[in-house]
Amino acid sequence: MIGQDTAADGCCPGLLTAPLDEDASVELARVFKALGDPVRLRLLSMIASRAGGEVCVCDLTPAFELSQPTISHHLKLLREAGLIASERRGTWVYYRPLPETTDRLAALLTRGAAPAPAGARA
Amino acid sequence: MIGQDTAADGCCPGLLTAPLDEDASVELARVFKALGDPVRLRLLSMIASRAGGEVCVCDLTPAFELSQPTISHHLKLLREAGLIASERRGTWVYYRPLPETTDRLAALLTRGAAPAPAGARA
Numbered sequence: 001m002i003g004q005d006t007a008a009d010g011c012c013p014g015l016l017t018a019p020l021d022e023d024a025s026v027e028l029a030r031v032f033k034a035l036g037d038p039v040r041l042r043l044l045s046m047i048a049s050r051a052g053g054e055v056c057v058c059d060l061t062p063a064f065e066l067s068q069p070t071i072s073h074h075l076k077l078l079r080e081a082g083l084i085a086s087e088r089r090g091t092w093v094y095y096r097p098l099p100e101t102t103d104r105l106a107a108l109l110t111r112g113a114a115p116a117p118a119g120a121r122a
Numbered sequence: 123m124i125g126q127d128t129a130a131d132g133c134c135p136g137l138l139t140a141p142l143d144e145d146a147s148v149e150l151a152r153v154f155k156a157l158g159d160p161v162r163l164r165l166l167s168m169i170a171s172r173a174g175g176e177v178c179v180c181d182l183t184p185a186f187e188l189s190q191p192t193i194s195h196h197l198k199l200l201r202e203a204g205l206i207a208s209e210r211r212g213t214w215v216y217y218r219p220l221p222e223t224t225d226r227l228a229a230l231l232t233r234g235a236a237p238a239p240a241g242a243r244a
Contacts, residue, residue, distance in 0.1 A: 015163065015166065015167050015170065015224075016166075016167065016170040016171060016219070016221070016224060017170075017171050018167070018171050019164065019167050019168045019171055019185075020163055020164050020167035022160065022164070025160035025161075025163045025164045025167075026160045028160075028163055029157070029158050029159050029160040029162075029163050030158075032154050032155075032157035032158040032163070033154075033155070033158030033159070034158075035151070035154035035157075035158070036151050036152075036154040036155030036156075036157070036158040037151050037155070038144065038147035038148045038150075038151040039147075040151075041137065041142055041147040041150055041151050041154070042141065042142050042144070042147045044137065044138075045137050045138065045140070045141050045142035045147075046141045048137065048138040048139075049138060049139050049140050049141055063141075097138070099138070099233055102137075102138060102231045102233070103231075103232075103233070105227075105228075105231050106227075106228045106229075106231035106232045107228075109224045109225075109227050109228035109231070110225075110228045111221055111224070111225070
């Protein structure tokens with residue numbers, strides 16, 4: 001999970017307030033890279049904005065002119081980056097957002113970023 | 123510049139509060155993709171955290187075991203994404219952060235994102 005390396009150093013200087021160390025940059029780049037694709041951004045946005053807090057993959061696929069394996073691959077990258085979680089129930093996989101990760105990114109991108117919330121210091 | 127397309131639509135739902143439209147996702151993905159590399163994150167971090175608000179490329183290169191053309195290429199991608207600006211003076215190019223862009227990303231990643239600040243609605 002992002003932020004733990006920096007947290008171990010005394011906590012979370014933010015991206016804009018001190019030079020990022022190499023380990024933290026590798027971890028963080030992975031998350032930004034997951035966001036660096038229009039389909040993945042739209043998927044995340046659809047999942048995060050869903051009122052019920054959860055979306056069936058069967059409700060995501062029709063919004064794209066892409067095969068279900070392609071959509072599943074994009075969802076896997078979002079999951080590996082810690083941006084969403086998934087659960088299989090019966091035939092379908094359901095996705096929900098992990099707002100701790102986007103909170104952490106928002107904090108890192110905020111000028112004069114404050115230390116991470118206690119919950120983020122695992 | 124990011125945010126203008128969504129601004130034209132009535133302004134800036136945020137990534138997490140409503141499904142992102144296709145045009146906005148393409149524009150935004152480009153910026154996140156620029157951040158999706160450890161070297162570029164470290165460069166941005168070094169530029170943004172510099173006290174004087176400006177860094178000579180000659181002060182950035184020694185921090186990396188990479189050639190100056192490689193560093194310049196990464197800086198170009200950050201510049202094209204609207205994250206930094208550059209100015210040539212004499213022999214060297216000087217870089218400064220464009221915090222409006224990181225502010226915009228932070229706002230988009232914030233839960234229940236507010237409308238963008240007036241300055242962002244070009």
